Amino acid sequence: MAVEWTITIEGKNEFGDVCRKAVRIDKSWERLFDGDLGLSIEDGKTIMTALQSAVVNHEAETYALFRRVCPDCHTFRPVKDYTTRQIRTVFGTVEVRNPRWMICRDCYPGMVVAFAPLKEICPDRATSELMELTARLGSMMPYRQAANVLADFLPIEPTETHATVRKRTIRIGERLDDQSAEEERRARMATEVTEERRQFEMQLPGDRRKEFVISIDTAHVRSADLNSARNFELVVARCGRGGRGEPGGRYFVTSSTDQTAIRDRALHALQQEGYCGFGHVTVISDGAEILKRLPRAMPKPTAHIIDWFHIAMKIQPMQQIADHMARSRSGLSEALPTINRDIRAVKWRLWHGRVDRAIRNLEQLLARLKASQGDGEFSVARLHSLGSQLLTYVRSNRGAIVNYGKRYRAGLRVATTLAESAVNSLVGKRMVKKQQMRWSLHGAHMLMQVRTADLNGELRDRLREPFRQPEPNVPPLFKPKPPLLRAA
Numbered sequence: 001m002a003v004e005w006t007i008t009i010e011g012k013n014e015f016g017d018v019c020r021k022a023v024r025i026d027k028s029w030e031r032l033f034d035g036d037l038g039l040s041i042e043d044g045k046t047i048m049t050a051l052q053s054a055v056v057n058h059e060a061e062t063y064a065l066f067r068r069v070c071p072d073c074h075t076f077r078p079v080k081d082y083t084t085r086q087i088r089t090v091f092g093t094v095e096v097r098n099p100r101w102m103i104c105r106d107c108y109p110g111m112v113v114a115f116a117p118l119k120e121i122c123p124d125r126a127t128s129e130l131m132e133l134t135a136r137l138g139s140m141m142p143y144r145q146a147a148n149v150l151a152d153f154l155p156i157e158p159t160e161t162h163a164t165v166r167k168r169t170i171r172i173g174e175r176l177d178d179q180s181a182e183e184e185r186r187a188r189m190a191t192e193v194t195e196e197r198r199q200f201e202m203q204l205p206g207d208r209r210k211e212f213v214i215s216i217d218t219a220h221v222r223s224a225d226l227n228s229a230r231n232f233e234l235v236v237a238r239c240g241r242g243g244r245g246e247p248g249g250r251y252f253v254t255s256s257t258d259q260t261a262i263r264d265r266a267l268h269a270l271q272q273e274g275y276c277g278f279g280h281v282t283v284i285s286d287g288a289e290i291l292k293r294l295p296r297a298m299p300k301p302t303a304h305i306i307d308w309f310h311i312a313m314k315i316q317p318m319q320q321i322a323d324h325m326a327r328s329r330s331g332l333s334e335a336l337p338t339i340n341r342d343i344r345a346v347k348w349r350l351w352h353g354r355v356d357r358a359i360r361n362l363e364q365l366l367a368r369l370k371a372s373q374g375d376g377e378f379s380v381a382r383l384h385s386l387g388s389q390l391l392t393y394v395r396s397n398r399g400a401i402v403n404y405g406k407r408y409r410a411g412l413r414v415a416t417t418l419a420e421s422a423v424n425s426l427v428g429k430r431m432v433k434k435q436q437m438r439w440s441l442h443g444a445h446m447l448m449q450v451r452t453a454d455l456n457g458e459l460r461d462r463l464r465e466p467f468r469q470p471e472p473n474v475p476p477l478f479k480p481k482p483p484l485l486r487a488a
Contacts, residue, residue: 002028009051011058019058023050045092045155052091060087060096060118067117070104078102080114087118088126090133092155124171128463131168136459138169139430139451142437172463173446176453179462183271184264211412212275213249214239214266214283216291217419219427224438232441233290234448235262236426238418239269243411248418249273251452253426255445259293266294284416286310287397306400307416308351314390315347321383339365339383346390353403355394362391426451 007023025043039047068077078101085098096118103113124131137146143162150156150165216237223232235257240249250269254261270281281302285291287310295304322340342365349358369384394401404414426448431439439447453459 002026007047007050009054011054013058013062019054021050021054023047041153049092049155052089053094056087056089056094057096060098063121064097064099064101064117067120068099068101070107072107073104075104075106077104085116085118085122086125087122088130088157088160090127090130090154090156093157126168131172132460132463134165134168135172135450136454138165139447139454141430143169169450170443170446173449176449176459176462177446179465180265180268180449184268210280211243212239212241212270212273212279212281213243213413214270214281214294215248215413215416215419215422216266216283216285216294217416217423218288218290219423219431221427221431221444222436222438224440232444233257234427234444235265235290236419236423237266237269238422239266239273240418241273241275243413245411248421251422251426251455253445253448253452255441255448257290259297262290262294263297266298282413284413284419286416287393287400303402304400305402305414306397307414308404309415309417309420311350311393311401312347314386314393315343315350318343318383318386318390319347321379321386325379339368350394350401350404352405353401355398355401359391359394359398362387362394366391425455 003026005025005027007025009021009023011019013019023046025039025046069075070077080100080102083098083100084095087094087096098116098118100114100116103111103115134146134150137149140146141149143165146165147160147162150160151158214237216235219234219236220231221234223230232255235254236251237253238248238251240247250272252265252269254265256262267275270279275281281298282305283291283295283298283302284305284307285294286307292304295302319340322343326340342361346358346361346365349355349361366384366387369380369387372380373384407414430447430451431437431444450459453462
């Protein structure tokens, strides 16, 4: 026993024409004993495929008819020919009629140009929604898994394989990268005019939002190029405004370690947060050499701060070893009675920005540890090694160590927590920690552009931006001027 369901789809266009399409679904009673109740995913695919076919055909025919009217003389343009065009959508592939119109011969005499109106709204033979969905899934999970997810829930063609997902993701990343490059160029031109000026804002006491903060870090990705190094670096940053508790701001990722490229990306992200080229900018990094180039290239005033978390993590193992030595009550604790207190004093002075005193205390501490290494104690040797590393780190970043306590009490940021979380959410889950793939520099960069735009909440708007202003079919040079304007 079976029940036949008929679903009728009816639509009416602007001229009053009615279009009807019926979809039949057979449901047998035997399936109820298997727990198959109601409509299944396959039934939903069948219904949505029929509905999508009707809607896409109607909209394509309407838009083609709209583009046939000449905007200058308001008459129909001549017909070149009629072909068919397959458009891939999230609810299946639809074959539509694809006419080609000639430009108006009265308005443009002597010119023979034909154009396809459907190419203006669907240049990739796929809707922007399908391109966006494919790119978003491809940036979040492996390409094969993304293709399987699309095939499980959407009525797409079997040709939508992992290779299709990869190509679309990279293509979308290239478009986003080109848009960012153009916006960065405009932002750079705007900052060159106002390089020596300051922000035109009222300076309120305790206002944390007057400071623009760039939390920046690097991520290592396995390289697929056999002729290059084993890993390459991606620069990951988050640009925001305000102190702790404020929104983190916008993400940006770049595979280029060039000083100008990182600066342009940072200026573009800060511009979206309200930066006009003449504000107070603070760059917080872990002291890597490629990240030290950014503060020197940014507009003035720009300050560079070493992340306090990295300083504290270098002191923490020293503190643990010193606490163990104090609890053990061995001969080392009698030879170095103040080792625990000295390490805490170094940490306190670094927290309050007293770098010179901290360096002197570290040098004295290392001298005492070196004198005590003759006892053959492993703890002393390890403590001396960690202290030497800390001393080298502090000396090389002396100018970027500030009064962290004062900034913390003022509610300002003192660590690259935002950058560390950005590395985990952007790069770590997709490329490093869980996935064992090897990446090319170009592929990783383009994939990160998609992922960054998705996390910034602008992927959909940026993909639809080129469709909002269709390109003219005739160059402006050949467009005739009205008689009055030509006479003037």
